[in-house]
Each structure stands twice: as C-alpha cells, then as structure tokens.
Amino acid sequence: MTIKMASSPPSTSSPxxxxxxxxxxxxxxxxxxxxxxxxxxxxxxxxxxxxxIRGAIGKYHRALLFIRGLDAxxxxxxxWYQLGLGVGGGVENCDGGGGGAPSLTSLPEEMQKKVATVExxxxxxxxxxxxxxxxxxxxxxxxxCDRVLASSPGNPKAxxxxxxxxxxxxxxxxxxxxxxxAQQISKSDPNIRKYLxxxxxxxxNINNAQRTMYQGMFNKSxxxxxx
Numbered sequence: 001m002t003i004k005m006a007s008s009p010p011s012t013s014s015p016x017x018x019x020x021x022x023x024x025x026x027x028x029x030x031x032x033x034x035x036x037x038x039x040x041x042x043x044x045x046x047x048x049x050x051x052x053i054r055g056a057i058g059k060y061h062r063a064l065l066f067i068r069g070l071d072a073x074x075x076x077x078x079x080w081y082q083l084g085l086g087v088g089g090g091v092e093n094c095d096g097g098g099g100g101a102p103s104l105t106s107l108p109e110e111m112q113k114k115v116a117t118v119e120x121x122x123x124x125x126x127x128x129x130x131x132x133x134x135x136x137x138x139x140x141x142x143x144x145c146d147r148v149l150a151s152s153p154g155n156p157k158a159x160x161x162x163x164x165x166x167x168x169x170x171x172x173x174x175x176x177x178x179x180x181x182a183q184q185i186s187k188s189d190p191n192i193r194k195y196l197x198x199x200x201x202x203x204x205n206i207n208n209a210q211r212t213m214y215q216g217m218f219n220k221s222x223x224x225x226x227x
Contacts, residue, residue, distance in 0.1 A: 027108070034111060037066035037118045044125060053129045060122040060129070070107065070115050116151060120158075123148050127161045137164035147217065156185040160192050165193055173201040 044059030052116045109116070127144040130136050145162035148155050159182035166175035176199040 008132075014016070027111075030107070030111065033066045033070065034114050034118070035194060037063040038114070039063075040066065040219050041118055041122055041125075044122070045164050046124060053132050057129050060221050063118060067115050067118055067124060070111075100149060120148050120152060120155065122159070124155070124157050127158070136165075136168070138168050141165040141200065144208065148163055154181075156182045156189070159185070160195070161190075163199070164195055167202075169201075172199050172206070175199045 040059045040063035044056045044063065047053075047056035047059060123144045127141045129143050129145075142162050142165050143160040145165070148158040149162070152158070159178050163175045163178035163182060165176060166172075175197065179192055179196040179199060183196055184191070186192055
C-alpha cells in the first residue's frame with residue numbers, strides 16, 4: 001500500500017534568487033512593475049476626467065507604489081524582496097551567483113525615462129486633484145510639486161500649481177516668482193496670468209499699506225516737540 005504524502009502549502013514568503021538567474025529575468029519583472037504603474041496612471045486619468053477625484057487619487061497612489069524603489073542606481077535591497085528575488089546583501093556587491101541578486105546596478109535608459117514620466121505625471125495629477133477638493137491641503141500640493149520640480153525645474157504645471165498654493169497660503173512674493181517662471185514657459189495660459197495678476201495686486205496692496213503706516217509714523221514723530 002502506497003501512502004501519499006500531503007503536499008505542503010505554497011510559501012507566502014519571497015523565494016530566494018536561484019543560481020544563474022539572469023538580468024533578463026530581473027528586467028522583465030521591473031518592466032512588469034512599470035507597465036502596471038502606467039495602467040494605474042491611465043485609470044486615474046479616466047477617473048479624473050469623469051470628476052471622480054477621490055478614485056483618481058487612489059489610482060495615482062497605486063501607480064506610485066508600483067514604481068517605488070525603481071531608481072536609477074538600484075541600491076535598495078527592499079526592491080529585490082518586492083520582485084520576489086530575495087536579497088544578496090547589497091546590489092553593488094552581487095555577481096549573479098546563488099543567494100544574491102544579479103549584478104544589475106542601473107536601469108536601462110528607456111526604463112528610467114518611463115519611470116520618470118509616470119512619477120511626474122502622477123505627482124502633478126495628485127496636486128491637481130487636491131486643488132479641486134473642498135478644503136485643499138496646499139502644503140501637500142507644494143510637496144508634490146517640489147518633487148516634480150526637483151527633476152524637472154521647468155515643468156509649467158508644477159510651477160503653476162505650486163504658485164497657486166503659495167498664493168492661498170499668503171506667500172505672495174514666492175507665488176509671484178513661481179507663477180512668473182510658469183508664464184515664461186506657458187505664455188498664453190490664462191490661469192497662470194490670472195493668478196500672476198492676483199499675486200501682484202496683493203503685493204502692491206501690502207507695499208502700499210506699509211508705506212502708509214511708515215508715513216504715519218514719520219508724521220507723528222515730526223509733530224512732537226523736543227523736550
């Protein structure tokens with residue numbers, strides 16, 4: 001009589017990298033993450049266009065999660081766990097042998113560009129979504145825009161949305177400078193021109209009020225008699 005052994009349940013932990021795993025396998029898994037991120041971004045855009053702002057925000061966050069850790073130099077061990085390839089104690093020291101991650105230390109240029117495009121698009125769109133909310137978190141908008149501007153200083157959408165947020169936070173001079181940069185890139189954008197005019201008016205009102213205050217202080221002191 002043959003006794004059949006019960007098969008063990010599948011492991012839920014990330015498998016260790018098998019000996020001989022090639023860079024092609026790693027690149028394929030990386031491309032899967034980028035493609036999935038692009039899909040979530042596209043879904044977010046569709047929800048945004050249909051005015052489902054909350055749903056769009058969720059999709060953009062999901063897209064960013066899929067490309068988290070995909071930086072140009074691949075120095076994050078956690079990424080290998082995310083890919084289900086195990087960790088070899090530092091990517092830069094791995095040679096592709098058993099128990100270690102392949103010696104892939106940089107993303108292909110095409111992948112870097114796609115990751116940057118997805119990330120910038122999601123961050124910019126998240127900023128746009130927040131600005132449409134009933135009680136916008138302007139500081140968060142600025143944070144998202146700053147992340148875009150760190151890699152793309154001339155991004156007009158990020159400059160505009162940051163400028164709008166600075167305006168609503170009453171940082172009029174900073175808002176004006178930011179919006180002025182945006183206008184130099186998108187000269188015909190009516191929204192940029194509108195907020196630029198509003199920021200300029202606020203700055204002029206503040207300057208006029210300060211001038212009046214100082215003038216009043218001067219007139220008061222000049223009429224006082226010497227002791």
